[in-house]
Amino acid sequence: MLRLLAFSFLSTAFCFTACADPAPAAPTTTVAPAAAPTTPETKPAAPAEPAKPATAETPAAAAPTQPTPPAAPAPVKVSYNRCNVDGPYIAITFDDGPHGANTPRLLEMLRQRGIKATFFLVGECVAEYPEIVKQIVKEGHEVGNHSWNHPNLLKLSAEKVEDQIDRTHNVITQEAGAPPTIFRPPYGNFTEKQRQWAHDKWGYTTIIWDVDSLDWKHRNPAKTESIILSTTHAGSIILCHDIHKTTIDAMPSVLDKLLAKGFKFVTVSELIKMNHEVPPTPKAPKKTLTAKPEAKSEDVAKAKSTDKSKVAPQKKTTTSSKKTAKG
Numbered sequence: 001m002l003r004l005l006a007f008s009f010l011s012t013a014f015c016f017t018a019c020a021d022p023a024p025a026a027p028t029t030t031v032a033p034a035a036a037p038t039t040p041e042t043k044p045a046a047p048a049e050p051a052k053p054a055t056a057e058t059p060a061a062a063a064p065t066q067p068t069p070p071a072a073p074a075p076v077k078v079s080y081n082r083c084n085v086d087g088p089y090i091a092i093t094f095d096d097g098p099h100g101a102n103t104p105r106l107l108e109m110l111r112q113r114g115i116k117a118t119f120f121l122v123g124e125c126v127a128e129y130p131e132i133v134k135q136i137v138k139e140g141h142e143v144g145n146h147s148w149n150h151p152n153l154l155k156l157s158a159e160k161v162e163d164q165i166d167r168t169h170n171v172i173t174q175e176a177g178a179p180p181t182i183f184r185p186p187y188g189n190f191t192e193k194q195r196q197w198a199h200d201k202w203g204y205t206t207i208i209w210d211v212d213s214l215d216w217k218h219r220n221p222a223k224t225e226s227i228i229l230s231t232t233h234a235g236s237i238i239l240c241h242d243i244h245k246t247t248i249d250a251m252p253s254v255l256d257k258l259l260a261k262g263f264k265f266v267t268v269s270e271l272i273k274m275n276h277e278v279p280p281t282p283k284a285p286k287k288t289l290t291a292k293p294e295a296k297s298e299d300v301a302k303a304k305s306t307d308k309s310k311v312a313p314q315k316k317t318t319t320s321s322k323k324t325a326k327g
């Protein structure tokens with residue numbers, strides 16, 4: 001009896017020590033698990049699938065050999081500049097708000113047209129205008145994290161970057177009623193490593209853009225319109241800023257003309273759900289270098305190239321997010 005007690009005491013003690021170790025790490029990740037399952041891609045679940053057929057399919061005999069055949073699951077895509085979709089779907093995004101006057105005005109324009117948009121919110125503005133955030137969500141739009149006060153994240157320490165994202169994640173979760181699943185770094189500046197980290201920690205997909213209205217720069221409604229109309233294609237993610245009155249001034253016409261062209265507006269997460277990878281075209285591998293600045297090289301490279309003239313050079317792959325974009 002005494003032995004039993006002693007043994008049970010020791011096991012309990014061991015368990016406590018063993019379980020105590022991971023604990024310190026847990027608090028940092030507590031947010032992420034909550035967000036991860038909401039990721040639309042559900043790719044984390046993929047590894048589990050191969051196991052099911054094995055058990056369901058045949059009796060015990062075949063089971064042991066079955067699990068090997070499935071190829072390694074495709075890596076989760078943690079970042080998008082645009083999507084490949086089978087219809088005229090696009091996502092229009094508005095950054096840096098909410099703004100006390102301009103955002104409600106924009107919401108009314110969107111409501112009148114039945115358009116769903118995506119808002120990348122700055123944490124300190126969320127704290128200032130929580131009611132507008134609630135209205136955005138209530139009216140069916142998507143909200144994403146755009147840092148706390150819009151710094152260049154490439155210039156901050158890892159701790160400060162985490163703080164920028166985490167504070168904003170928390171305030172959006174609080175005001176919007178659910179954690180955001182998408183993140184847009186200010187200026188599009190976020191390394192590949194950081195994108196993977198943000199995905200692992202908060203379940204974020206990093207969203208850049210392929211159509212840059214440059215609205216923050218020229219503050220000209222006519223230019224906003226001409227850039228957007230000339231560079232938007234199916235699958236495009238359009239960058240605008242709802243903190244500028246001139247951007248909102250441009251919107252009725254921009255939205256109406258995009259609708260007239262047959263485009264259908266969806267939120268970024270909806271667009272991502274429709275995305276399918278395009279099989280590599282074997283014929284023109286050299287051209288893909290220029291036509292495929294896609295997710296990878298974009299960010300940092302663009303952040304450095306400070307050319308204004310590059311706004312709309314290529315009509316198909318509008319890599320206008322270049323450096324200039326305010327994001």
Ligand code: NI
Binds near residue numbers: 095096146186326327
């Ligand atoms: Ni921004």
